[in-house]
Amino acid sequence: MSKELLGISAIALMIIGEACIIYGELAAARLAVAVSRDWRDVLLLAGFACFSGLCLLLAYALGYRATGNIWLVAVVSVLVLLICEPLLIWMLFHEVPGRGALVGFVLGALGLAATVWL
Structure with missing residues (x-):
């Protein structure tokens, strides 16, 4: 398999995996306030x-195999989190961040950008 195909597969799997775990965490938070809780x-x-x-x-595994750089794979993972989590929170809870959360989000995005570009 070519390195390009490995990289694309890694990014696709990372998006699916991160989106699924974030959705699961948010669904668990929503389930915690539900009146009826079912083990199913x-x-x-x-x-x-x-x-x-x-x-x-x-x-x-595929990302490291494609790039040979685990730090690049980790940065892509954090980038996917930075994009997916706010979108899923807004879709599930219909909430926008408060001032403090927004400042933290922006500073986190700036830190990620500094990691990638510096």
Whole structure:
């Protein structure tokens, strides 16, 4: 398999894995405030977490194999988190960040940008 195809596969798996685990975490938070709690919901989220973990393990392995640089793979992972998590929070909870959370988010994005470009 070519390095380009490995890299694309790694990014796709990373997006799927990160999105699934973030969704699972947010669904668990929403489930915590639900009136009725069913163990089937918890088991479904646990299965979802296992699937996302496998996706992330494969993504890191393929990404490292494609690039030979684990730091680049880690930065891509954080970048995917930085993009996916706010979108999923807004889609599930329909909330926008407060002032403090927004400042923290912007500083985190600037730190990531500094890591990539410096």
